Amino acid sequence: MPIATIGRTFRFESAHFLPKVPDGHRCKNLHGHNYRVEIEVRGEVDARGFVKDFGELDGDIAPLLAKVDHKLLNEVPGLENPTAEIIARWFLDQIPDAARVKVWENDDCWAEVSR
Numbered sequence: 001m002p003i004a005t006i007g008r009t010f011r012f013e014s015a016h017f018l019p020k021v022p023d024g025h026r027c028k029n030l031h032g033h034n035y036r037v038e039i040e041v042r043g044e045v046d047a048r049g050f051v052k053d054f055g056e057l058d059g060d061i062a063p064l065l066a067k068v069d070h071k072l073l074n075e076v077p078g079l080e081n082p083t084a085e086i087i088a089r090w091f092l093d094q095i096p097d098a099a100r101v102k103v104w105e106n107d108d109c110w111a112e113v114s115r
């Protein structure tokens with residue numbers, strides 16, 4: 001069977017602050033972002049013609065989104081220092097078949113992790 005890559009984009013809105021930046025850095029203050037997260041899964045195309053049903057991917061991500069959407073990210077276990085890099089890793093670690101995760105803090109800034 002051929003190999004293919006699929007992806008789906010999700011959105012969540014959260015507050016955060018970055019505790020490890022130097023005093024005076026504006027991101028040490030509480031603020032928020034409209035985050036976008038792209039999840040990519042790579043694998044064999046099955047008899048249905050799918051790597052994975054997009055709906056199934058949605059189901060995998062929903063419980064994770066529920067933990068971060070409209071939350072203070074710093075209070076979520078594993079996100080005490082919620083940079084885009086660490087948020088991307090947090091998603092990747094909890095989605096076993098994800099090959100790549102990209103987190104956008106806004107239209108211009110993103111971080112990507114992969115295995």
Ligand SMILES: Nc1nc2c(c(=O)[nH]1)N=C([C@H](O)[C@H](O)COP(=O)(O)OP(=O)(O)OP(=O)(O)O)CN2
Nearest residue numbers: 018026027031033082083084085086105106109111
């Ligand atoms: N490598 C990283 N650098 C920064 C991160 C990060 O997660 N990884 N995060 C921040 C802050 O969260 C900050 O809110 C975003 O940075 P900034 O470029 O200042 O974005 P803004 O959209 O808020 O800035 P505007 O200039 O108002 O558009 C900082 N760095």
Ligand SMILES: [Zn+2]
Nearest residue numbers: 016027031033
């Ligand atoms: Zn920020």
